[in-house]
Amino acid sequence: MVYQNNSTRNWWQFNLREFWQYREVLRLLVIRQIQLRYRQTLFGMVWVFLDPIINIGVFTLIFGRFAKLPSEGIPYPLFLLPSILIWNLFLQTSTQISSCLSTHLYLASKVYFPRLFLPIQAIATALFDFLTSLLVFVPIFFIYRDYISPTLGLLVWWVIYAILISISISLWLATVAVRFRDIGSLLRYVLRIMQFGLPVIYSQEIMPTQYIHLLQWNPLYWLVMGTRSAILGNTLNLTYPFWLTLLALLVSGVLAVFWFEQHAHTVIDWL
Amino acid sequence: MQPIITVSQVSKCYPIIRIREKISLSSIIHALRPPKQFWALQNISFRQYPGEVVGLIGANGAGKSTLLQIISRVTKPTSGYTQTTGRTAALLQAAVGFHNDLSGRENVFLAGALIGENRREMEKRFDDIVSFANLAEYIDWPVKRYSSGMRLRLGLAVALLSRPEILIVDEALTVGDHKFRVQVRNQILQLKKDGCSMLLVSHESALVQALCNRVLWLEKGYLKKDGLPQRVLSEYLSQSLNLLPPDTWQSATASESRTVFADWLGWRYEPGAKQTTIWLDIEVYNYSLAIVCELVINTTLGNPLAICRAEIPQKLAQHGKMRLKFELNTRLLAGFYMIDFRLYDNQQLQNEIKNAFTFEVPSPTTPTELNNSLGAVVELPAQISYHLL
Numbered sequence: 001m002v003y004q005n006n007s008t009r010n011w012w013q014f015n016l017r018e019f020w021q022y023r024e025v026l027r028l029l030v031i032r033q034i035q036l037r038y039r040q041t042l043f044g045m046v047w048v049f050l051d052p053i054i055n056i057g058v059f060t061l062i063f064g065r066f067a068k069l070p071s072e073g074i075p076y077p078l079f080l081l082p083s084i085l086i087w088n089l090f091l092q093t094s095t096q097i098s099s100c101l102s103t104h105l106y107l108a109s110k111v112y113f114p115r116l117f118l119p120i121q122a123i124a125t126a127l128f129d130f131l132t133s134l135l136v137f138v139p140i141f142f143i144y145r146d147y148i149s150p151t152l153g154l155l156v157w158w159v160i161y162a163i164l165i166s167i168s169i170s171l172w173l174a175t176v177a178v179r180f181r182d183i184g185s186l187l188r189y190v191l192r193i194m195q196f197g198l199p200v201i202y203s204q205e206i207m208p209t210q211y212i213h214l215l216q217w218n219p220l221y222w223l224v225m226g227t228r229s230a231i232l233g234n235t236l237n238l239t240y241p242f243w244l245t246l247l248a249l250l251v252s253g254v255l256a257v258f259w260f261e262q263h264a265h266t267v268i269d270w271l
Numbered sequence: 272m273q274p275i276i277t278v279s280q281v282s283k284c285y286p287i288i289r290i291r292e293k294i295s296l297s298s299i300i301h302a303l304r305p306p307k308q309f310w311a312l313q314n315i316s317f318r319q320y321p322g323e324v325v326g327l328i329g330a331n332g333a334g335k336s337t338l339l340q341i342i343s344r345v346t347k348p349t350s351g352y353t354q355t356t357g358r359t360a361a362l363l364q365a366a367v368g369f370h371n372d373l374s375g376r377e378n379v380f381l382a383g384a385l386i387g388e389n390r391r392e393m394e395k396r397f398d399d400i401v402s403f404a405n406l407a408e409y410i411d412w413p414v415k416r417y418s419s420g421m422r423l424r425l426g427l428a429v430a431l432l433s434r435p436e437i438l439i440v441d442e443a444l445t446v447g448d449h450k451f452r453v454q455v456r457n458q459i460l461q462l463k464k465d466g467c468s469m470l471l472v473s474h475e476s477a478l479v480q481a482l483c484n485r486v487l488w489l490e491k492g493y494l495k496k497d498g499l500p501q502r503v504l505s506e507y508l509s510q511s512l513n514l515l516p517p518d519t520w521q522s523a524t525a526s527e528s529r530t531v532f533a534d535w536l537g538w539r540y541e542p543g544a545k546q547t548t549i550w551l552d553i554e555v556y557n558y559s560l561a562i563v564c565e566l567v568i569n570t571t572l573g574n575p576l577a578i579c580r581a582e583i584p585q586k587l588a589q590h591g592k593m594r595l596k597f598e599l600n601t602r603l604l605a606g607f608y609m610i611d612f613r614l615y616d617n618q619q620l621q622n623e624i625k626n627a628f629t630f631e632v633p634s635p636t637t638p639t640e641l642n643n644s645l646g647a648v649v650e651l652p653a654q655i656s657y658h659l660l
Binding site: 270 | 368
């Protein structure tokens with residue numbers, strides 16, 4: 001097997017065969033990452049289920065019971081679930097992708113492996129969390145089964161959409177975050193603000209229409225509204241800002257992958 | 272024959288990032304500006320063929336580690352390219368990419384996968400690796416609980432026992448306790464026998480000489496010399512340890528020469544395969560008792576190896592200049608040695624010249640002579656008798 005380390009490799013050239021050769025590394029990275037999060041904890045793997053329950057429980061109690069946020073006539077827990085689950089998926093993928101290189105420098109500064117494994121690992125572990133959370137709430141979906149829309153299968157698309165947004169934003173940041181360590185916290189602040197600025201935990205009914213027009217240029221708005229409509233069946237008009245931003249996301253996502261592949265290998269020079 | 276490692280016109284430029292203590296607007300602007308550059312490697316080219324063991328020597332900061340990083344693909348060259356043909360195990364900066372929270376066992380499998388060994392093969396080798404590293408009791412501990420020695424032992428064990436075709440080691444061959452070092456040395460010799468190509472960085476010239484077929488000398492990012500170990504090493508050491516050409520008279524400088532009873536004047540040496548001779552001139556005055564001259568023979572690492580001491584009895588010593596001749600009859604084996612001079616008067620150390628000179632005993636030219644592949648330094652004369660049992 002011949003391995004090259006070439007300064008002049010073209011940015012569009014990918015060594016996909018190498019991905020296959022190193023597949024065992026990816027497998028171990030993903031498994032270990034999932035295992036690690038529950039190591040040295042009191043409840044161990046129970047956290048997989050505990051985490052979403054506490055998360056949703058608190059939101060339901062505070063915003064559903066006390067603040068009585070509008071939920072378009074749907075029981076608040078059910079109204080909250082799709083949007084908060086997809087939001088958490090997005091939050092996790094984007095923060096983990098942005099920090100994937102800087103948290104794995106112990107490896108990246110010592111051995112070679114396809115650096116794209118790191119964002120892939122971040123996505124895989126976030127997906128694992130998302131799926132387990134879904135599993136936890138199967139009983140709730142079952143209780144409220146009359147509300148569930150037959151368009152449930154569209155959820156798959158919105159999951160892909162969430163990952164696409166994360167890649168097209170965070171993968172750019174991953175290489176930069178090694179050099180500037182405050183990138184990660186900046187991203188977290190922005191996302192925290194967005195969580196409350198978008199109709200994640202409340203209905204968009206309470207928002208002025210002008211504001212919603214503006215929000216439509218934010219792909220995250222579509223992510224939240226789309227997931228909600230996939231599960232609960234409320235109407236969703238995909239207006240032209242959705243398609244335009246989707247195009248931009250696709251372009252940005254693809255370029256980010258190339259950028260990452262090109263720059264992740266020299267990032268340790270900046271340490 | 273196809274080279275197993277090709278390095279072609281590799282240059283590497285690093286950005287220099289300065290850390291500023293004060294935080295101000297200008298420091299933010301400064302952080303965003305393109306930084307200054309430092310060329311760690313300049314136009315390095317060489318080829319290594321299968322089975323070759325190549326040593327990389329040079330002063331600190333010469334670019335040795337950078338070159339290994341590029342060959343093992345941890346970073347990219349700024350220009351040029353490298354090519355390796357085969358599974359590569361690399362131990363860079365005397366460390367391994369171990370995850371602190373993972374157990375030793377998990378790290379072994381991860382490291383094996385990174386080398387390119389498949390899972391089944393690793394499971395077969397796992398027990399060997401653990402017993403080689405002598406960590407059987409600790410293998411399920413998280414690696415963060417390991418001492419630095421334990422980490423390195425495990426890292427070396429994985430690298431040495433996972434059948435790499437290319438082994439790249441950066442100053443990690445001299446870790447661990449004595450027993451482990453012997454194990455490492457034997458395993459390396461075994462790998463060498465099996466035809467594994469190696470690229471080693473070591474500051475231990477004796478080790479380089481014993482293991483390598485070829486030595487590359489890097490200086491300030493340039494490849495200065497590429498050749499047989501003995502030749503390159505002697506040139507390198509002569510520069511860094513001030514190895515003087517044999518058989519020329521060296522004068523002592525004033526600062527090191529004066530004592531209360533004698534002056535060093537100078538010395539000369541003549542190395543040989545059978546015998547090394549050292550001449551020493553001193554000027555004696557004000558002496559009261561016997562004078563004791565001492566030569567300390569050190570290895571290039573500075574470990575004292577032997578002392579030879581000669582006493583000039585009181586009645587023989589005279590005021591004035593005298594020339595002493597030391598004939599070292601014990602055969603020193605091929606390698607490099609550093610000499611310290613000491614002068615005693617009345618059991619008291621009066622004067623010492625540290626590292627007065629370094630000399631080289633050439634390697635054996637005839638095949639009947641002992642091949643010093645063990646890194647031994649002296650051959651002791653012994654008489655063997657036997658009787659039938």
